[in-house]
Amino acid sequence: MASKKHVATETRTHEDEVSDTYSDNGALARVLGRGAEQRRVTVNKAYKMFVGGAFVRSESGRYFQVKGAGEGLGVDPETVNVPRGSRKDARDAVLAAKNALAGWSGRTAFNRGQILYRLAEVMESRKEELRLSLVRSGDSDAQATAEVERAIDRAVYYAGFCDKVHALVASHNPVAGPHFGFSIPEPMGVVAVLAPERPALLGLVSTLLPVLVGGNTAVLVASAADPRTAVVFCECLATSDLPGGVANVLLGQAKELAPALAKHREVVAMDAWSESSELRATLEREGADSVKRVKTHAPLEGAAWHDERVGQGLGWIERFLETKTVWHPVGV
Amino acid sequence: MSHQITKPAKSVTSAAAKDVAPALDFGHAWDYAPAPEGTDHVKIQPRYELFIGGKWRAPKSGKYFQTISPSTEQVLSEVAEGNAADVDLAVKAARQAYDKVWSKMKGAERAKYIFRISRAIQEKARELAIVESMDGGKPIKESRDVDVPLAAAHFFYHGGWADKLDYAFHGRRHRPLGVAGQVIPWNFPLLMAAWKLAPALACGNTVVLKPAETTPLTALLLAQIIEEAELPPGVVNIVTGAGETGAAVVAHPDINKIAFTGSTAVGKRIQRAIAGTNKRLTLELGGKAANIVFADAPIDQAVEGIINGIYFNQGHVCCAGSRLLVEESIHDVIVRKLKDRLQTLRVGDPLDKNTDVGAINSKMQLDRIKALVAAGEEEGAERFSAPCALPQKGFWFPPTFFTGASQSSRIAREEIFGPVLTVLTFRTPDEALEKANNTMYGLSAGIWTDKGAKIFWMATRLQAGVVWGNTFNKFDPSSPFGGYKESGFGREGGRQGLSAYVELE
Incomplete structure (x- = not known):
C-alpha cells in the first residue's frame, strides 16, 4: 500500500488535489477517472415522520425548515425541509398504534426486552450519525457524545427492565377469605408522548422507552427544535425489529398536535413535557372528557436527564401501567 | 323507631310468574317471620354539625338539610350544609394539622391512631350497621357482614402500612401530599369513608371529607369515633352537604389531592375543573x-x-x-x-x-x-x-x-x-x-x-x-380496586393504592 501511494504522489495533477480535498480516497477517485468537475454530488435525505413502521410525509403537505448550525457536517444542506404533521397525521398514527397494540402487548416480556436491546445495538452502530445530528442542531461535540452514549445506555437499561416489572409491582393479595387473589400490571394501551424540546435525543428516548417496556404502543411528538435527530433515531427503531406501529413519531408543532392527541378517545394516557404551563393545562383539560391519564411535566434541567436516579426508573414505567386484580375461590 | 316490615309474598299471580310456575311453585314456603334488628340501642342525634378542627361547628351557611330513611321516608336527623366558607375553614384546619402535627409524626405513631379507629368501628359495629341500613336502605345483613367489617379492616390494614412505607415504593423516597379533599358516594357510605381516609392518613396526609347528602350519618358517627380516638384536631374534617359543597372542596386552592368516587359524568367535570392546577387526582367512577x-x-x-x-x-x-x-x-x-x-x-x-x-x-x-x-x-x-x-x-x-x-x-x-x-x-x-x-x-x-x-x-x-x-363482588383491603378506561384511574387498597397519597422523588 505504501509504495502504491508513493507512486500516486509522483503523478499528482491539480485535479487530483481538488479531488483529494473532497474525496475520502483520492486514489480510488483517480482509478475511476474522476476529476474536480465530476465531484460526487451527495444524496440528501428527505426527513420524514415515522408512522406504522414507514417513513411518511404529512398528509397535509405542510413542512417547516430547519437550519444547520455547523459547516461541513455530514450530508445535509444548510436548510432542510421537515414535514409539519397535522391532526389527521396524529389520528393516523393513533390508528397505527392501536393496530399494533395486541401484537406488542401480547409478546412475552422477554421478547420485548430482546427487541429494545436490539435497538440499543443499532443506536450504538449509528452513534456517529446521532452525534453529528445533535452537533448540527447546536450541541458541542462533548455534549453530543455524552447525550448519545447516555441514550444508548438508557435503551439497555429499559431493555433489561421488561421482564422485571411484574416482580416489582405485581402482588399476591392475602384476602381474608377462601380466595386466591393477585394483581398484575397491564399496559394501558395507546400512550401519547410530547417529548421535551431538549435534550432532543435523550429526552425522546427517556420518555418513549418506559412507555414501550410495559407493552403500550406510543404516538410521540418529537422536539420541533431538532426534528432531524428524532428521524435518525426513527431509523434506529426501523431497523431494530420493533414491529411497525409500536412507536410512531410525529414532527411538527406541539401546540397543534398534542391537544389533538389529548382529545383522541383511543389514546388512553398522555405524558407531556412542555415549558408552557398553558399547554400543559390545555392537555389536562382536553383529556378529561375521555378520563385520560394525563401526566404533565415541566421539563427537567438538562443534567437531570443524564442522572440515573432522576431521568429513568421504575416510576417511569409504572405511570403507564394499569393494575388488574383477579380473584378466584379456593376449594375442592 | 318503627320500620316497615316485609309483607309476606303473596302467591304469585303475575303473567310472567305463571310462565315459571310449572318449574317451581314457591307459594308461602319461603315466607319468614319478621326478624327486625332492634334500634333501641342506637342514638341518632336530632341535628349534626360540621366536624372541623376537632370540634363540632355550626355551618357558616346557617343551613341544615334533612336525611331520611329511604325505606320509611321518616326524617332521621338534620345535618349541616357546609358552604365554601365552611370548606375553607376545614381546609385551614387540615393544613394546620398537616404542617404542625401529622406530617411530622412518626409513621409508627400515626399507625396507632389508625388502629384505634379500626378497633372503635369493631366495638360500635352493631350501631354503625343499623344506622347504615336506616340512612341508606341497604339490608342489615349486608351492612353488618360487609360494609362495617370491611371498613374496620381497611383502617386496620392501612394502620399497618404507616410505618412501613419505606418498603412500599421500592426504596424510592416518599412524602405525603398534604391536604386531601375526598368526596364519596351514598352506596357504601361508611366503607367509602374508610377506603378514602385510611390510606390518606397512613401516608401522612390530612383530610377534608365530604359524605354524600343522602347518607351522611355513618360518616358523622365515624367523626365521633375519630374524636373519641383523640386524633389530633384537624387531621380529619368532615363537611356534610350536597354537590355544591363537594365542588367547593374540589375548587379549594389549598388542597393538594382530590379523591372522588361517584359517577363518570361528575368525575369528568372534576378532572376538567382541576386541569392546570397541581392537584393530584384519583377517580373511581361508574x-x-x-x-x-x-x-x-x-x-x-x-x-x-x-x-x-x-x-x-x-x-x-x-x-x-x-x-x-x-x-x-x-x-x-x-x-x-x-x-x-x-x-x-x-x-x-x-x-x-x-x-x-x-x-x-x-x-x-x-x-x-x-x-x-x-x-x-x-x-x-x-x-x-x-x-x-x-x-x-x-x-x-x-x-x-x-x-x-x-x-x-x-x-x-x-x-x-x-x-x-x-x-x-x-x-x-x-x-x-x-x-x-x-x-x-x-x-x-x-x-x-x-x-x-x-x-x-x-x-x-x-x-x-x-x-x-367463579365469584363476584368480593372486596378486601389488601386487594387493589379501581378501573380501566372511563371507570376512572388510581387504585384503592393494597400496596398499589398507597401511591395515590404520596409524592415519590
Whole structure:
C-alpha cells in the first residue's frame, strides 16, 4: 500500500488535489477517472415522520425548515425541509398504534426486552450519525457524545427492565377469605408522548422507552427544535425489529398536535413535557372528557436527564401501567 | 323507631310468574317471620354539625338539610350544609394539622391512631350497621357482614402500612401530599369513608371529607369515633352537604389531592375543573360490568353469582355485574333459574335480618331506575320483575332483568345503578370478549367456567380493573380496586393504592 501511494504522489495533477480535498480516497477517485468537475454530488435525505413502521410525509403537505448550525457536517444542506404533521397525521398514527397494540402487548416480556436491546445495538452502530445530528442542531461535540452514549445506555437499561416489572409491582393479595387473589400490571394501551424540546435525543428516548417496556404502543411528538435527530433515531427503531406501529413519531408543532392527541378517545394516557404551563393545562383539560391519564411535566434541567436516579426508573414505567386484580375461590 | 316490615309474598299471580310456575311453585314456603334488628340501642342525634378542627361547628351557611330513611321516608336527623366558607375553614384546619402535627409524626405513631379507629368501628359495629341500613336502605345483613367489617379492616390494614412505607415504593423516597379533599358516594357510605381516609392518613396526609347528602350519618358517627380516638384536631374534617359543597372542596386552592368516587359524568367535570392546577387526582367512577357465563360453568353457582352480582346492595354498586353475557346454549336454562331465584329474594325492611334486597337509596335514584327500565321496555326488551309485594312507603324497585335486549340498547350500555340486569348472549369466547369490552367503562368483570385456562385467557383480555373468576363482588383491603378506561384511574387498597397519597422523588 505504501509504495502504491508513493507512486500516486509522483503523478499528482491539480485535479487530483481538488479531488483529494473532497474525496475520502483520492486514489480510488483517480482509478475511476474522476476529476474536480465530476465531484460526487451527495444524496440528501428527505426527513420524514415515522408512522406504522414507514417513513411518511404529512398528509397535509405542510413542512417547516430547519437550519444547520455547523459547516461541513455530514450530508445535509444548510436548510432542510421537515414535514409539519397535522391532526389527521396524529389520528393516523393513533390508528397505527392501536393496530399494533395486541401484537406488542401480547409478546412475552422477554421478547420485548430482546427487541429494545436490539435497538440499543443499532443506536450504538449509528452513534456517529446521532452525534453529528445533535452537533448540527447546536450541541458541542462533548455534549453530543455524552447525550448519545447516555441514550444508548438508557435503551439497555429499559431493555433489561421488561421482564422485571411484574416482580416489582405485581402482588399476591392475602384476602381474608377462601380466595386466591393477585394483581398484575397491564399496559394501558395507546400512550401519547410530547417529548421535551431538549435534550432532543435523550429526552425522546427517556420518555418513549418506559412507555414501550410495559407493552403500550406510543404516538410521540418529537422536539420541533431538532426534528432531524428524532428521524435518525426513527431509523434506529426501523431497523431494530420493533414491529411497525409500536412507536410512531410525529414532527411538527406541539401546540397543534398534542391537544389533538389529548382529545383522541383511543389514546388512553398522555405524558407531556412542555415549558408552557398553558399547554400543559390545555392537555389536562382536553383529556378529561375521555378520563385520560394525563401526566404533565415541566421539563427537567438538562443534567437531570443524564442522572440515573432522576431521568429513568421504575416510576417511569409504572405511570403507564394499569393494575388488574383477579380473584378466584379456593376449594375442592 | 318503627320500620316497615316485609309483607309476606303473596302467591304469585303475575303473567310472567305463571310462565315459571310449572318449574317451581314457591307459594308461602319461603315466607319468614319478621326478624327486625332492634334500634333501641342506637342514638341518632336530632341535628349534626360540621366536624372541623376537632370540634363540632355550626355551618357558616346557617343551613341544615334533612336525611331520611329511604325505606320509611321518616326524617332521621338534620345535618349541616357546609358552604365554601365552611370548606375553607376545614381546609385551614387540615393544613394546620398537616404542617404542625401529622406530617411530622412518626409513621409508627400515626399507625396507632389508625388502629384505634379500626378497633372503635369493631366495638360500635352493631350501631354503625343499623344506622347504615336506616340512612341508606341497604339490608342489615349486608351492612353488618360487609360494609362495617370491611371498613374496620381497611383502617386496620392501612394502620399497618404507616410505618412501613419505606418498603412500599421500592426504596424510592416518599412524602405525603398534604391536604386531601375526598368526596364519596351514598352506596357504601361508611366503607367509602374508610377506603378514602385510611390510606390518606397512613401516608401522612390530612383530610377534608365530604359524605354524600343522602347518607351522611355513618360518616358523622365515624367523626365521633375519630374524636373519641383523640386524633389530633384537624387531621380529619368532615363537611356534610350536597354537590355544591363537594365542588367547593374540589375548587379549594389549598388542597393538594382530590379523591372522588361517584359517577363518570361528575368525575369528568372534576378532572376538567382541576386541569392546570397541581392537584393530584384519583377517580373511581361508574361501571357496566359484564358477568360472563360459559356453558361449562357450574350453573347453580353461576346463578348465585349473577344474583349476588346485580342485586347485592340493590344494584347500587359501581362494579355490579349488570350485563349478563350467557353462552347461547344455556340461555334458556339460566333465564328459568333466574326467574325461580328472583322469587325467593326477600325485598323489604332493610333492618330485617332476612331481607335480601332493601330500599332504593333515594327518590331521585328510583326515578332514574324507572326511566331506564321504561326505556328498556320501549326498546323492545322483555322484562321480568320479581312478583314481590313492595312496602307502601319508601322507595322500592323489585329485582328485575331484561332478555332480548340489543347490545346497543340503553339498558345494555348505561349504568342503571339499580337492581336491573340485562341478559345478552354470545356463541364464542371471542364474541364474549368483544361484547364485554364494548363499553366506555372498565371497572370489573366476572367469568364463570370450570376451565382454568379459559378463565386466564379471558381475564388477561378483559379491559377491567377487577376480574372475578367463579365469584363476584368480593372486596378486601389488601386487594387493589379501581378501573380501566372511563371507570376512572388510581387504585384503592393494597400496596398499589398507597401511591395515590404520596409524592415519590
